[in-house]
Amino acid sequence: xxxxxxxxxxxxxxxxxxxxxxxxxxVLRGVDLKVESGKTTCVIGPSGSGKSTLLRCVNRLQxxxxxxxxxxxxxxxxxxxxxxxxxVGMVFQHFNLFGHRTVLDNIVLPLRxxxxxxxxxxxxxxRARLADVGLADKAPYRPSALSGGQQxxxxxxxxxxxxxxVMLFDEATRALDPALVKGVLTxxxxxxxxxxxxxxxxxxxxxxxxxxxxxxxxxxxxxxxQGSPAQIFDEPQSPRLQRFLxxxx
Amino acid sequence: MDQxxxxxxxxxxxxxxxxxxxxxxxxxxxxxxxxxxxxGTVLGMVVAVMGxxxxxxxxxxxxxxxxxxxxxPAILTxxxxxxxxxxxxRDVVGTNPYPLGILALSLIAAAYIGEIFRAGIQSVxxxxxxxxxxxxxxxxxxxxxxxIPQGVRRVLPALVNQFISLVKDSSLVYFLGLLSEQRELxxxxxxxxxxxxxxxxxxxxxxxxLVITVPLTHLVNYIDxxxxxxxxxxxxxxxxxxxxxxxxxxxxxxx
Numbered sequence: 001x002x003x004x005x006x007x008x009x010x011x012x013x014x015x016x017x018x019x020x021x022x023x024x025x026x027v028l029r030g031v032d033l034k035v036e037s038g039k040t041t042c043v044i045g046p047s048g049s050g051k052s053t054l055l056r057c058v059n060r061l062q063x064x065x066x067x068x069x070x071x072x073x074x075x076x077x078x079x080x081x082x083x084x085x086x087x088v089g090m091v092f093q094h095f096n097l098f099g100h101r102t103v104l105d106n107i108v109l110p111l112r113x114x115x116x117x118x119x120x121x122x123x124x125x126x127r128a129r130l131a132d133v134g135l136a137d138k139a140p141y142r143p144s145a146l147s148g149g150q151q152x153x154x155x156x157x158x159x160x161x162x163x164x165x166v167m168l169f170d171e172a173t174r175a176l177d178p179a180l181v182k183g184v185l186t187x188x189x190x191x192x193x194x195x196x197x198x199x200x201x202x203x204x205x206x207x208x209x210x211x212x213x214x215x216x217x218x219x220x221x222x223x224x225x226q227g228s229p230a231q232i233f234d235e236p237q238s239p240r241l242q243r244f245l246x247x248x249x
Numbered sequence: 250m251d252q253x254x255x256x257x258x259x260x261x262x263x264x265x266x267x268x269x270x271x272x273x274x275x276x277x278x279x280x281x282x283x284x285x286x287x288x289g290t291v292l293g294m295v296v297a298v299m300g301x302x303x304x305x306x307x308x309x310x311x312x313x314x315x316x317x318x319x320x321x322p323a324i325l326t327x328x329x330x331x332x333x334x335x336x337x338x339r340d341v342v343g344t345n346p347y348p349l350g351i352l353a354l355s356l357i358a359a360a361y362i363g364e365i366f367r368a369g370i371q372s373v374x375x376x377x378x379x380x381x382x383x384x385x386x387x388x389x390x391x392x393x394x395x396x397i398p399q400g401v402r403r404v405l406p407a408l409v410n411q412f413i414s415l416v417k418d419s420s421l422v423y424f425l426g427l428l429s430e431q432r433e434l435x436x437x438x439x440x441x442x443x444x445x446x447x448x449x450x451x452x453x454x455x456x457x458x459l460v461i462t463v464p465l466t467h468l469v470n471y472i473d474x475x476x477x478x479x480x481x482x483x484x485x486x487x488x489x490x491x492x493x494x495x496x497x498x499x500x501x502x503x504x
Contacts, residue, residue, distance in 0.1 A: 059383055086385040096380035100399045110384040113394055155380075162384060 010197045011072035011087065011165035012037040018057055018067035020050075027053045028064070029221040035166075035214070037072070038195040042208035044232075045218035046244060051201045054218065055168050058199060059088040072165070086114060089159030093171040095151040097143035097158070103130065104139040107158045115162065129157040133187060149180030156187055167191060169200040185211075205248060209233050217241045259449040266441045266450035270457050274434035278461070281419035281433055284351050286412050289358025296363030298392070301370060311363065318360035324421050327353040331425040347431050350422035354415060361411050369404035370397060406473045413465050417458065434458060 013035045020028040027050045035041045043051045056062035057069065060081045069077045076084050098106050107126035111117045117125070130136045133153040135146075143151050152172060159167060169188060173181040185204060189211045192198055202208060208215050208229060215232040217225045217240075225232065225241045233249075236242045299311035318326065330353040331346050373396050381391030401408075420435035427436060438454030 061379060061383060082385050082387055085383055090383040092376060092380060094374075094376050096374070096376035098377065098380075098395050098399075100402060109394060110381075110386060113390055114385040158384070
């Protein structure tokens with residue numbers, strides 16, 4: 001059970017003046033974002049506003065053209081990206097489970113190859129994390145035998161097994177049937193409650209409102225407005241945020 | 250009709266050639282095809298991975314290699330390598346045409362197999378590599394453990410097709426002039442056909458080829474079908490009704 005709050009080691013994240021261009025297209029135009037350790041920040045905004053690119057800068061799947069990235073107060077923009085990624089877990093829109101491996105092996109594989117754990121240690125951790133997400137009985141199945149919601153929960157378990165200090169969620173419920181969204185969001189809320197640092201790109205405004213400590217609204221490659229959920233949803237200041245909210249709510 | 254049978258299916262000649270076909274020819278054909286399949290597969294994987302590299306100095310040699318060996322007739326490559334290397338680098342490779350034939354067949358196979366692997370690896374969703382990298386795996390680990398295994402699986406039918414081609418193409422080594430005990434199926438059939446002026450020994454050789462290739466063809470179809478329908482999951486307890494969305498701990502959510 002996720003709610004059985006095991007101690008987690010969390011870190012703060014800070015992005016400073018991040019710029020990213022794809023060719024002539026400026027996707028991020030100087031973004032600053034600070035997430036305190038153990039807090040949850042939801043990033044909202046229209047499609048193409050740069051939310052996902054911003055998130056991918058945090059584990060450097062996208063290398064920024066300029067700017068700085070701090071984890072726990074230390075710059076990690078030039079450090080070994082593989083080491084950074086062991087501290088920052090990520091969950092994707094399309095789950096990206098390894099199709100050729102069983103559910104259990106999906107979690108065992110990175111534990112063995114990255115953390116160099118023994119087969120037995122890795123399997124024990126994998127089973128524990130699967131139990132956390134309520135899918136212990138799915139261990140021997142292929143991912144394709146699971147529903148989308150179950151696959152996403154396995155993906156979350158896989159990321160958590162690496163014991164990250166920060167978790168990134170890139171539209172984690174967007175590819176799911178509406179009926180399956182809730183289970184994944186519940187799981188994410190449980191992580192927030194446990195005090196893991198979360199950065200969540202989402203279209204689920206209800207989730208952002210009730211779980212986030214901070215909400216950042218992005219448009220056209222910049223964070224336009226940032227504040228508590230109440231500030232963002234009840235007293236939006238900028239016309240762009242007002243227009244966005246009127247479209248999605 | 251009689252003439253048809255006496256030309257192609259003269260039992261006396263077939264009977265005469267069969268022991269050699271089975272004892273010498275089959276063995277040599279299998280050695281030639283199998284060895285070059287193994288070398289060609291290994292080399293083909295190297296060519297494929299090089300061809301997918303972001304570094305031009307790795308990509309270009311792979312590209313050029315593939316273009317050359319796919320673009321030339323197999324018989325030309327076999328003759329040039331078999332006789333050319335045999336003359337030029339006699340001290341290193343010797344003059345025995347047999348290993349040179351294997352080398353030539355391997356180099357040709359590697360070009361085709363490299364393209365097959367490349368297509369397979371490229372067909373794997375980008376998210377697989379991304380997820381692996383996001384978990385802290387290096388590029389090479391992610392390729393080796395996640396991307397390549399899935400890519401190879403998808404092209405297994407094409408790969409087996411390539412092995413079938415190798416079995417047939419191994420007959421071209423004939424042109425390098427083999428010693429009596431090195432003769433493969435075609436050469437044995439051809440020798441007796443030349444001696445007797447009757448084609449039945451070649452028909453017999455053809456029959457042995459089919460004994461090798463037809464099961465392989467069915468293997469392709471089998472793999473293809475299996476890949477299409479998806480692998481069976483382990484049927485532990487089928488989980489009726491798929492009780493999907495109880496949140497862990499059954500928590501009531503706030504939204």
